[in-house]
Amino acid sequence: MTRTSKFLITAASLAMAAGLAACNNDPPKSASAADSNDVIAQYKANPKYADFINGDKISGYVFASPETQAMQDDEFENPGMLAVQDGEAEWNKVEGAAGKSCASCHGDAAKSMKGVAVTYPKYEPKMGKLAALEHRINLCRTEYMKAPALKWDSKPLLGLDAYVEYQSRGMPINVKIDGPAAPFFEKGKEFYYTRRGQMDIACAQCHEQNAGKNLGVENVSQGQSNGYPTYRLKWQSFGSLHRRFQGCNQEVRAQPYPRGSDEYTNLELYVAWRGNGLKSEAPSVRR
Amino acid sequence: MTTRSPLPIPTRTGLSRRQAVAALGLGGIAVTLVPLSAEATPESAKKLLSDLVKAEPKAGKVQIKTQEIAENGNTVPVTISVDSPMTDKDYVKAIHIVSDKNPSPGVASFLLTPASGKAEVQFRMRMAETQNIIAVAEMSDGSAWTAAREVKVTIGGCGG
Amino acid sequence: MADVKPRIRVPSEAKKGEVIEVKTLISHPMESGQRKDSKGQLIPRKIINKMSVTYNGKTVFEAKLEPAISANPYISFYMKATESGEMAFAWTDDDGSVYKATQQIKVA
Numbered sequence: 364m365t366r367t368s369k370f371l372i373t374a375a376s377l378a379m380a381a382g383l384a385a386c387n388n389d390p391p392k393s394a395s396a397a398d399s400n401d402v403i404a405q406y407k408a409n410p411k412y413a414d415f416i417n418g419d420k421i422s423g424y425v426f427a428s429p430e431t432q433a434m435q436d437d438e439f440e441n442p443g444m445l446a447v448q449d450g451e452a453e454w455n456k457v458e459g460a461a462g463k464s465c466a467s468c469h470g471d472a473a474k475s476m477k478g479v480a481v482t483y484p485k486y487e488p489k490m491g492k493l494a495a496l497e498h499r500i501n502l503c504r505t506e507y508m509k510a511p512a513l514k515w516d517s518k519p520l521l522g523l524d525a526y527v528e529y530q531s532r533g534m535p536i537n538v539k540i541d542g543p544a545a546p547f548f549e550k551g552k553e554f555y556y557t558r559r560g561q562m563d564i565a566c567a568q569c570h571e572q573n574a575g576k577n578l579g580v581e582n583v584s585q586g587q588s589n590g591y592p593t594y595r596l597k598w599q600s601f602g603s604l605h606r607r608f609q610g611c612n613q614e615v616r617a618q619p620y621p622r623g624s625d626e627y628t629n630l631e632l633y634v635a636w637r638g639n640g641l642k643s644e645a646p647s648v649r650r
Numbered sequence: 651m652t653t654r655s656p657l658p659i660p661t662r663t664g665l666s667r668r669q670a671v672a673a674l675g676l677g678g679i680a681v682t683l684v685p686l687s688a689e690a691t692p693e694s695a696k697k698l699l700s701d702l703v704k705a706e707p708k709a710g711k712v713q714i715k716t717q718e719i720a721e722n723g724n725t726v727p728v729t730i731s732v733d734s735p736m737t738d739k740d741y742v743k744a745i746h747i748v749s750d751k752n753p754s755p756g757v758a759s760f761l762l763t764p765a766s767g768k769a770e771v772q773f774r775m776r777m778a779e780t781q782n783i784i785a786v787a788e789m790s791d792g793s794a795w796t797a798a799r800e801v802k803v804t805i806g807g808c809g810g
Numbered sequence: 811m812a813d814v815k816p817r818i819r820v821p822s823e824a825k826k827g828e829v830i831e832v833k834t835l836i837s838h839p840m841e842s843g844q845r846k847d848s849k850g851q852l853i854p855r856k857i858i859n860k861m862s863v864t865y866n867g868k869t870v871f872e873a874k875l876e877p878a879i880s881a882n883p884y885i886s887f888y889m890k891a892t893e894s895g896e897m898a899f900a901w902t903d904d905d906g907s908v909y910k911a912t913q914q915i916k917v918a
Binding site: 439440442444445448449599600 | 815817819833835837839840880881882884
């Protein structure tokens with residue numbers, strides 16, 4: 364990115380941040396709040412979005428352009444399906460000193476993995492904290508396959524993630540926030556409401572208070588995670604939720620956390636809980 | 651007098667993007683996301699087309715279907731269709747696509763045959779900034795037809 | 811690139827004279843040659859520059875691609891089904907590799 368464009372992006376973003384920072388944590392009172400309520404109300408009233416809305420929760424699909432929606436709808440045209448294809452190959456690949464593949468223990472993923480991904484992240488006793496699906500896959504690899512852990516957003520891990528998520532496609536997100544998960548859920552919730560970065564903006568300010576409003580030409584979504592991992596048009600590649608968190612943090616000029624970090628895993632639980640009931644769309648297509 | 655595109659504003663309820671952009675007075679920030687030096691121009695786009703197609707193209711027969719405002723400039727879906735019976739005697743030989751503000755003007759060339767049955771292709775392209783897509787269809791009788799379409803490319807809401 | 815996987819969607823059956831839609835998708839970064847790495851060096855161009863399609867050995871469609879084509883190129887086109895046979899796809903990489911796929915079509 365050239366310095367000129369970086370400057371222009373910063374200038375534009377700071378201008379918008381000034382507007383958002385002024386919101387504090389109070390509910391917006393301006394006339395445009397009525398507009399955003401209208402937009403949300405219209406989405407809810409539109410029968411074609413019935414499968415993508417659950418009460419007040421609205422999937423990112425609804426905020427995308429018709430062309431992007433069409434790309435997701437068609438299983439062939441959806442570039443995320445390339446990752447699912449990769450994952451299927453990985454699933455059946457024997458790797459590591461134990462001479463096993465995922466299939467050796469888990470058999471047919473369509474049966475054994477059905478309904479699994481929508482419960483993640485969850486408390487993992489072996490780790491003493493939350494595990495995202497990627498953590499659990501790596502745990503299986505290191506503990507049982509005696510194979511090395513895979514890097515976050517690496518092709519094989521993304522593939523496996525996509526493949527396992529695909530087995531839960533269409534099922535409602537169903538994460539638990541009670542029991543051992545509770546303290547981590549609270550940490551994630553705190554992250555969501557904490558202002559950060561040069562622009563001093565919290566997740567909630569965009570995705571809770573201003574969802575449905577326009578930021579530039581972009582209709583701000585609720586920041587739901589039911590479509591992740593996703594093929595992001597901007598990335599021109601398939602990527603994880605933690606990758607997106609990094610982008611969001613960078614966009615408010617905050618230092619991002621590493622992918623797979625405790626901070627992002629806790630945040631992932633809170634964000635998933637916000638979308639409990641929404642149908643899993645992974646692999647989705649987003650902008 | 652301004653001429654509005656005959657195409658409908660993207661079907662989105664509430665404030666359309668166009669209205670939002672106008673309201674914010676931003677006019678759709680068209681920022682160059684690539685090095686400002688090596689950039690296509692309408693002239694270089696025209697030159698490339700005249701290198702590719704001998705006949706002087708006439709306006710008509712070619713339809714370009716794409717987004718009015720790109721969801722993201724990195725992946726813009728485009729459909730080009732050409733009016734033609736696609737028979738052995740009368741068919742579209744080639745469809746060439748160029749753009750006029752990318753780092754270089756060439757986008758793609760599609761070669762068809764009478765066996766194609768229908769002169770329509772769909773692809774996804776990168777657009778560095780707001781610019782025109784220009785398509786030229788070369789016919790079996792040597793004639794050429796053309797159409798152009800502007801796509802607005804803006805930066806995402808929070809710089810992303 | 812060992813892990814480049816093409817996907818094709820072609821109907822396996824068609825009526826004689828029917829115009830069928832053919833969809834193709836291949837995973838490839840389509841490195842444009844415009845991007846710079848963390849050291850500021852230009853990452854060299856590496857794209858799929860051509861996709862050729864034959865039917866029973868005869869060329870029915872060809873696409874010549876430039877770096878302006880998005881990563882993971884998706885291309886769809888049409889073909890008139892006249893006889894049963896094999897549709898063969900070949901994607902050519904700048905580095906000389908050729909990725910292939912085939913599909914049989916029964917035309918009645």
